[in-house]
Amino acid sequence: MNWKRALLTDSGGFQMVSLLHLADITEKGVTFQSPVDGKRMLLTPEESIQIQNKIGADIIMALDDVVKTTTIGPRVEEAMYRTLRWIDRCLAAHQKPAVQNLFGIVQGGLDPVLRDICLRGLVERNLPGYAIGGLSGGEDKDSFWRVVAQCTAALPEDKPRYVMGVGYPLDIVVCSALGADMYDCVYPTRTARFGTALIPEGVLKLKHKVMASDERPIDPTCSCMVCKNYTRAYIHCLVTKDAMGSQLLSYHNLSYMMRLSRDLHTSIVEGRFPQFVQGFLRAQFPKGDVPKWVCNAMEVAGIDISACCAPLTSSQN
Amino acid sequence: MALRFEVVGRFNRARAARLTLPHFVCQTPLFMPVGTQGTIKGLTNNQLEDIGCQIILGNTYHLALRPGADLIDELGGLHKLMNWKRALLTDSGGFQMVSLLHLADITEKGVTFQSPVDGKRMLLTPEESIQIQNKIGADIIMALDDVVKTTTIGPRVEEAMYRTLRWIDRCLAAHQKPAVQNLFGIVQGGLDPVLRDICLRGLVERNLPGYAIGGLSGGEDKDSFWRVVAQCTAALPEDKPRYVMGVGYPLDIVVCSALGADMYDCVYPTRTARFGTALIPEGVLKLKHKVMASDERPIDPTCSCMVCKNYTRAYIHCLVTKDAMGSQLLSYHNLSYMMRLSRDLHTSIVEGRFPQFVQGFLRAQFPKGDVPKWVCNAMEVAGIDISACCAPLTSSQN
Numbered sequence A: 001m002n003w004k005r006a007l008l009t010d011s012g013g014f015q016m017v018s019l020l021h022l023a024d025i026t027e028k029g030v031t032f033q034s035p036v037d038g039k040r041m042l043l044t045p046e047e048s049i050q051i052q053n054k055i056g057a058d059i060i061m062a063l064d065d066v067v068k069t070t071t072i073g074p075r076v077e078e079a080m081y082r083t084l085r086w087i088d089r090c091l092a093a094h095q096k097p098a099v100q101n102l103f104g105i106v107q108g109g110l111d112p113v114l115r116d117i118c119l120r121g122l123v124e125r126n127l128p129g130y131a132i133g134g135l136s137g138g139e140d141k142d143s144f145w146r147v148v149a150q151c152t153a154a155l156p157e158d159k160p161r162y163v164m165g166v167g168y169p170l171d172i173v174v175c176s177a178l179g180a181d182m183y184d185c186v187y188p189t190r191t192a193r194f195g196t197a198l199i200p201e202g203v204l205k206l207k208h209k210v211m212a213s214d215e216r217p218i219d220p221t222c223s224c225m226v227c228k229n230y231t232r233a234y235i236h237c238l239v240t241k242d243a244m245g246s247q248l249l250s251y252h253n254l255s256y257m258m259r260l261s262r263d264l265h266t267s268i269v270e271g272r273f274p275q276f277v278q279g280f281l282r283a284q285f286p287k288g289d290v291p292k293w294v295c296n297a298m299e300v301a302g303i304d305i306s307a308c309c310a311p312l313t314s315s316q317n
Numbered sequence B: 001m002a003l004r005f006e007v008v009g010r011f012n013r014a015r016a017a018r019l020t021l022p023h024f025v026c027q028t029p030l031f032m033p034v035g036t037q038g039t040i041k042g043l044t045n046n047q048l049e050d051i052g053c054q055i056i057l058g059n060t061y062h063l064a065l066r067p068g069a070d071l072i073d074e075l076g077g078l079h080k081l082m083n084w085k086r087a088l089l090t091d092s093g094g095f096q097m098v099s100l101l102h103l104a105d106i107t108e109k110g111v112t113f114q115s116p117v118d119g120k121r122m123l124l125t126p127e128e129s130i131q132i133q134n135k136i137g138a139d140i141i142m143a144l145d146d147v148v149k150t151t152t153i154g155p156r157v158e159e160a161m162y163r164t165l166r167w168i169d170r171c172l173a174a175h176q177k178p179a180v181q182n183l184f185g186i187v188q189g190g191l192d193p194v195l196r197d198i199c200l201r202g203l204v205e206r207n208l209p210g211y212a213i214g215g216l217s218g219g220e221d222k223d224s225f226w227r228v229v230a231q232c233t234a235a236l237p238e239d240k241p242r243y244v245m246g247v248g249y250p251l252d253i254v255v256c257s258a259l260g261a262d263m264y265d266c267v268y269p270t271r272t273a274r275f276g277t278a279l280i281p282e283g284v285l286k287l288k289h290k291v292m293a294s295d296e297r298p299i300d301p302t303c304s305c306m307v308c309k310n311y312t313r314a315y316i317h318c319l320v321t322k323d324a325m326g327s328q329l330l331s332y333h334n335l336s337y338m339m340r341l342s343r344d345l346h347t348s349i350v351e352g353r354f355p356q357f358v359q360g361f362l363r364a365q366f367p368k369g370d371v372p373k374w375v376c377n378a379m380e381v382a383g384i385d386i387s388a389c390c391a392p393l394t395s396s397q398n
Helices: A013-019 A045-055 A074-093 A112-124 A141-154 A169-177 A187-193 A209-213 A225-229 A232-238 A243-269 A273-284 A292-301 B045-051 B060-065 B069-074 B078-082 B094-100 B126-136 B155-174 B193-205 B222-235 B250-258 B268-274 B290-294 B306-310 B313-319 B324-350 B354-365 B373-382
Strands: A030-033 A040-043 A059-061 A101-106 A129-132 A161-163 A196-199 A202-205 B004-011 B014-020 B025-028 B030-032 B055-058 B087-090 B111-114 B121-124 B140-142 B182-187 B210-213 B242-244 B263-265 B277-280 B283-286
Touching (some): A013 A030, A045 A059, A074 A101, A169 A292, A209 A232, B025 B030, B025 B324, B060 B069, B087 B126, B121 B126, B126 B155, B193 B222, B210 B222, B222 B242
Parallel strands (some): B030 B263, B182 B210, B242 B263
Antiparallel strands (some): A030 A040, B014 B025, B111 B121
16 A cells, blocks of 8 residues: 555444344354455454554554344343453464554443443453444434443553544544543445535535535635635536545545644643634534533543533423 | 637647637647537546647537537537537538448539438539538537548649639638637648649648648558658648648647647547557557456556546456446546647747657667668658667668
8 A cells, every 4th residue: 555654443243233134143253255256255253363464554443242222132142242352362373462463342232231341341351452342333322421421431541442433523523522532433435425524514515506506615714625626616517426526525534633632632732622622512502502412421430511502492302 | 700729839840739619718739629510529628628638529410410510500509419518520421422422422512422311312512511510619610621541643633733723712602600619621642742842832822721631541651651741741731720631640730730730630549449449659559458457557547537537457358348338438548648639739839848748758668779761861850869779770770
C-alpha cells in the first residue's frame, strides 16, 4: 500500500458472520463456506492471528464471538465466555508481540453482569489495549451509552479504549466524553456514496433539488480540498451519476471526521472540552432538542449541557 | 477571434506553438483529456493541474442533458461550475447523437433524435448547438458538422461534406460570443482527397480562428488516415491551430505532430485505464496479468507522476477490475503519460531535436525495428529520417 502511518486489522470474524450465509460459530472457530470455491472452511483464533501477523498491522484484534446486540438468551453468555477462552488462544498464537499490539474485545451484549465478567477477564490478561465490541448493531441509544460507560469505567486508565463500529459524529462525541479513545465506522464513506455530506449542522443531502443552484461549498467552515474547490451545485450534478461525486463527498466526510478527532483532542488538551461539546450540540440541535440519551450520558460524563437544551415543555419528553 | 497562435519552433512540417486562449496560455502539440460531463473520471482539478493538463474537452450532448445548458449559464458557465481555471473546449453534440442514439437522423435542418430523457423527437440544429456552447462558455467551440463514418462510401460522403460547409455559415451566424469563444470549423470529406480539398478551401475562405480535421479515427486503415491528415495540414493556414479529433494512440499523435497537427483528444487513455491497461514508453502494460501480482516496480520507472512515485505494479494489480481505485490510479498515470508526451513533443521541437525524439519514441515502442509501414511512409512525407529505428527489410516482412 505504501502507507507510512498506522494500520489496524480486525480479526475477520465479523465479516464472516455478517457476510456469509452459512457461517457458523463453534468452539473451534468460525466455520463458513468459502466465497471462492464453496468449500467449508474454518477460521480459528490461531489462524486469524497468523493472518494478521502476516499483514503486519500496528494493532491486531482478537477473534471474538460476537452476537447481535439485539440477541437475548443464553447465546449472549456463551459468546462472552467463548471470547475469553479465545483471547488465550489468540495470545498463544501471536508471533509478533514486540511490533503488533493484540487488543482484546469486551463482549456480553447489553447485560451489565456479563460485561463485568468479560471486562475483568480481559483486564487480568494485561493486554496492550481494549475494544468495546458488540455494539452499533441496532440497540437503542440508551443501552448503547450505558454499556460504553460501564466499560470505560472498568478498563485501565493507561490503555487505549476502542469502541468498534462507531460511528455517527454525535456518538463519537458522547463516547469520548465517557472516556473512549478510538473509533471506526463505514458510515462517513458509505453515506457519501448516497450523496450525503457531514456538516456541523448534521447532514447535507446533495441530491436535493435545492442544491442544483447553491453556489456555496458543502461547509463554509471546512477547509478541506473539496470545500475549497467545489460548490454544492457542482457536486449535485455529479452525485449518483458520476463516481466523482462519491469521491468528493468521501473526501469531505473523512476530512470532517479527522477534523472532529482533532477538535476533540485539542479541546480537551486546552481545557475547553465542555465548550466544544456545547458548541457541537448547539450546531446539531439549534432548537435545543438534544436527545434524552445524550443528556443522560453527559450527566454521567459530568458535562453541563443545559445551555444547549430547550426548557422541557409538556409536549416534550 | 479570441486566440493567438504563435509558432515558436519548427521541424519541417512539425510545429511547436504558444496558443493563447481566454482562460489559459497553452503549449502545442497538446492532448486534451475528455471530461464528458465536466469531470475527468477520478481526477480532481488540482490533480489535473499537477499533471500539466491545459485544456479539457466537454461533451455538449452530455452537458446539455446534465446539468443542462441553462443551469450552467445561470451558474456563470462551465469554468465556474467546475472551478476549472484553465481552458475548455466543447464539441458540437452532433457526434454523440449520431453514435449514441439509435434513432438519430441527419437532415438539412440538423440532427433529429429521440430524447433519451422522455423519448420525444428533438432536433439539434447548428444554431442550437452554438447557443448551447455559448452558454457553456468554453474557450473553443466546435461547429456542428455532418460527420459520416470513415468507412462510408458513395454519395453520402459528398453530401455530408457540402452540408458541413453550409452549416458552418449557420454556426457563424448564430455565434454570440466571438470575442471570447473561438469557433473551429471541421474538415470533412471522408477519405476522398477531392472532397477533402473542397471542404478545406471552403473553410479556409471563412477565416476561422482554428480548424479541426474530422471524420477520422473511425475504423479506417492507417494508411488512409495519415494521408488525409497530411493533405489537411498541408492546406490549412500555417498560423492557426489544427486539431485532429478523436486521436488517440500515442503513436498516432507523434505521426500527426510530425505532419503538422497541434491538438488532439481521445477517450483512449482513460478508457484503457478502466480495463487495467497502462501507457508506457514500450507501448502498454496490462496490470491484470498474473505476472504483475508480485512485480514491485512502478508502472513506469521513467515516469515521475504521483502514481509511479507511490504505488507498485503489484498493488495496482490487486485493485484493477476489483476496486475503482485501480482505474483511478491508472487514469491518473495514463493522463500523466499523455501530458508528458505533449510536453516532450513541444520541447523537442523548440530545442531542435524533434527527429531524435521521434527516433527514441519509435525505438522504445518497436525495439525489434518492426515499425509499421504506414509510419515509415508518413515520416518520409514529414521529412524525418527513422531508418535507424527500422530493421532491415527481409523477404518475410513487407
